[in-house]
Amino acid sequence: MGNGERIAVTIDADLKELIPGFLQARHDDVAVIGASLEKGDWNAMYIAGHSMKGSGGGYGFDEITAIGAAIETAAKAKDAAGVKHGVARLSDYLQRIDITYA
């Protein structure tokens, strides 16, 4: 993964105004989860993953729901490598998406 192919995502036009904020929050998650990992705050990681899982698909980003679920599961298992992998996946995904509204 992360070899630069662009990912086209179609988003409900009703959500146009929410999308920049939503994506910014995911960028923040990359940093926040990284910091939690260093502190060993598994609960914070779990909540961040759970929240992503719950909202991603609703906004039209099914991949973010999948990544969130992976981070949630890893955090629950205190699996640092799993969480790291999830964060990397998220970071990569955020850089490759091209959004169109419909």
Next chain:
Amino acid sequence: MGILIVDDSKESRDLLKTFLKGAGYKDIITAASAQEAFEALGLKGEEHRHGVTFRVILLDVVMPEMNGIEACRIIREDAHLADTPVIMVTAVGEQDSLNQAFEAGATDYITKPVSKVELLARVRSVLRLYQEMERRKVREKELIETLKQLSEANRVLTQLSAQDGLTGLANRRHFDENFSAEWRRAMRDRQPLSVVMADIDHFKLYNDHYGHQGGDDCLRQVAAIIGQVVRRPGDIAARYGGEEFVLVLPDTPLEGGIKIAEEVAAAVRTLKLPHEKSPVVPYVTLSMGVACMVPDRSKEMKELIERADRALYAAKRQGRNRVKAAEDHSGIN
């Protein structure tokens, strides 16, 4: 009356709110925790601000501190919110908690990630359900009110049909219907039944002198006295006709009947209603006849009335303004 969205995730709140707004829903309030929701619902603090209602509550299941299931249970405990639709919002894989949610009083659920189509369909459907329920409640209320009015009208009608319009005592019809019932009851219980016939003395002269209005007034006042004296449960005091009254006194031997008749006569005398033309005394008086029988199959109930009537005529013959007991009675004990 708006929609309340309760979710700890800002993204989820924003998403639900945006979808609902896009579909035309107004007054959408969001709460980030159960506590915030209770505040919005007026369930917080010492004084419960009851009556803060929403058309529908969207309630996240997984929240830090108090979760959505516990919150739902608390919302349902409030009488004013017992019927407000609550749609649980739950992530895929949390369906285990749904049983608990429904036990806590949830109306429906949707899964996260939320699909716009599903959200709007569920909200529409619970709102329809809610409106139907509200309509039914209104109809039920109307029906109960109608039934109440009907039963009150029936009560008044029954009373009116049993009541003498002028005096307010029982009327002749009520007497006829109830005297036979008392007769049968006395027969069954082998108890004495007393009847008193009463007549206002020289009422024709009274009417001629004081006019019909005055005569009616006199009847009303005498009836009121009778009503005050004869008031044991089961006693019947009725206007028998014209200026004649009849008392039916269950479980009453002749002596008891005489005593009540004397009480009525004394009370009427105490009124001292002027009766200038009366040859007896210059105020209104009664003549009364009392009879008593212990009914049995060999006797007819009209006999009891006839005996009281004969006693009444005896009272009149002997100068009026007195109580006479039937001599051929068979009810003494």
